[in-house]
Amino acid sequence: MLSPLPELPVTVEGWLSYIESLHPKSIEMGLSRVQAVAARLQLAFPFTVITVGGTNGKGSTCAMLERIYATAGYRVGCYTSPHLVQYQERVRLNGDLIGDEVLCAAFTAVELAREDISLTYFEMGTLAALWAFEQQPLDIVILEVGLGGRLDAVNIVDADCAIVTNVDLDHMEFLGDTRELIGHEKAGIYRKSQVAICGDVQPPVSLLNHAATLGVSLKRLGVDYRIDFSQQQEAQYHDAQGTLAIGSLRLFGDYQWQNAASVLYAVRALQAGLPVTEEDLRQGLTATEVVGRFQYWHRSPDVILDVAHNPHAARALRRNLQQLSADGSRVFAVFSMLSDKDIAGVVDILHDVIDEWDIAPIQHPRAASVEYLQACLAQQVAEQQLKVHADLPAALRSCYKKAAKNDKIIVFGSFFTVAAILEITPDQWISPN
Template sequence: MSSHVPELPDTVEAWLSFIESLHPKSIEMGLSRVQAVAARLHLKFPFTVITVGGTNGKGSTCAMLEGIYATAGYRVGCYTSPHLVQYQERVRLNGELIADDVLCAAFTAVEKAREDISLTYFEMGTLAALWAFEQQPLDVVILEVGLGGRLDAVNIVDADCAIVTNVDLDHMEFLGDTRELIGHEKAGIYRKHQIAICGDVQPPISLLNYAESLGVPLKRYGVDYRMDLADTQYSDAHGSLAIGSLPLFGDYQWQNAANVIYAVRALQSKLPVTDDDLRQGLTSTKVVGRFQYWHRSPDVILDVAHNPHAARALRSNLQQLSADGCKVVAVFSMLSDKDIAGVVDILHDVIDEWEIAPIQHPRAASVDYLKQCLSHKVSDQQLKTHPDLPTALRSCYKKAAKNDKIIVFGSFFTVAAILEITPDQWTSSS
């Protein structure tokens, strides 16, 4: 009797449903399963690789690197996560979202190779991205770490350059509940004899010790290179570079830019880039959901900030806005496993009104829990609940004055819920 071989999915949507069912957990730390499937796929990684880890700033850093190398004429692959609206955002080839047929072919290759090995959603997606990159004649590939570093699926690749943007508390159930424990996990992307960069001005001792144990000369922001915000000028041992301006809002983006400039200069022997291309690539970088102005008069700003470290950066940006005398209104929701109270504690006094609604996600915090976290810092008059996030935004828009600022934040899923609606769905008077 011949055994029945089930047909594989033939659309991206069907594949995503399929890979969600492959593993009982959404996250399982460890590299052995991913390495085994990568070996079956005969992945060789025949391009220069830059891996980007850290608690926050990874997406902006990847976008800056992608923009610079594209401007310089290189063929670039970029893998980031999570996506906001469609999965294809995670995999970009020469600045374009991966085509559906190429993504389906990549999932098919991984599925045939894995056989009886169980892979999580992220692991399957990472291997598919790497397989897709190898089908193209790419010069450089930029990989964003999903969670941690040492045991993240991306870390099966030995990067030519590894950047840790910063280290703070997040994903503590997987990485540990101190900066020292998390720093050790983040440092796991560093490799002996390769370029190692840290953008944290006060890196954990564990990260420094990890780099030292490898014998790698760790390059640090504020020690080996720096950015002068007064005149927007970068400097290191090789000289200075005037940047001009960045389209990304916030002082922390200048620090991200400094990490990127050091990496590009350190890779000059493999991927030469002129100062003009470097500057142009930086100043043309755009990233969805990173203090992004989405609408004007009143201003609607999207920010994926979802932990205390990101909240502190968001606070700095909002303080600059409130200095202009405008009212700041938040459309807010978070996942239940995030430090909601910590985020509220940082931001409660720079936000005048809070409009809360649930995220449509299994890990979403309920409205009651969001209210509980806010009630210790925010009065009842400052707080209003809604059945969903688009309704919350519509309510804010209807009563906002032209100079008010509406900040949509708390999660990638919060921002995604707004990006999925059209302007007329929340600006109409009906």
């Protein structure tokens, strides 16, 4: 006799607590378990799919694609991770966060289908998102790879188009400790006879070789497509189909133009099935905004939020900060990271473009301790440049009190660092004069 099913959660909070308890590990590489449950759910993926992988820039790339296709009038689903404030941010339907009832129904469907198969938190979330998308009349779905590519849960879908934004060192305990090892994993999202794009101007040989082994006709930034700038700083996109004039981006940083170039190539490559006008391309691209990607959250003094959490992202952040501090303004950092990230590497890249580091712990099991953060900073930063606080809002309050109107306060180091600031209200950190 079968044992009765346990009573299932009825709220999103209840479900999230439940799925956290399902698997002893937060990450387990492999597709067999996810594929088995997807088969039980009879997922058919009846829409065009674009999969986006890479070390950094995935969220921005997904947001650009989502905005362009929405501007063109298509029904769009988008799955990204992690979230900043609420889980529902991970699943968007036609630009709106997934509703609680739909999300709970999706978790329920996956739970009933999995039976005795153990799934991680991310795997449950991915299958729930895919199930939710299939309940909607969508034209296109954009999926962000969570970790790596080849063995990531998102890779159960044979995408019509796959983009690898760039390859650098991150998640080395799972993907390998060199760009070559990581590049092989990232290339696993490519499929033969489907659109394959690489936005890294110097991709690892392993990525190129794996794409060749798969029989992929890989399209590369700087080889098959590019963006140039005129003396008036007007952007011009070029590929085999011709030239497209583009305005400005709301997203800050040169690397966002690289992401935009890959997006433009993808949309133009899929024109036969999902036609988009040049005006919709321009309008969607230039209107895209993304929370936490060098996002101006407050002005005068400027408070900027950036989820940069690895050396590749730190180098991009450095370039942005050098541009902003050219007027002699000071830069304050509200900083914290997870213990399994390359904290010393990030500090080494940024130590000389930040005038004061204000650190505090992240509220997360993998958070780096204040003592460890101090030890990493002490190798590059003078003692008087380092301040310790009880929590991240307190660190922001301290910086705000000291900052002049033209100074910059950059909040960075982790999605969790940015989330801790997004969750507070202005009266919790803006002190009266």
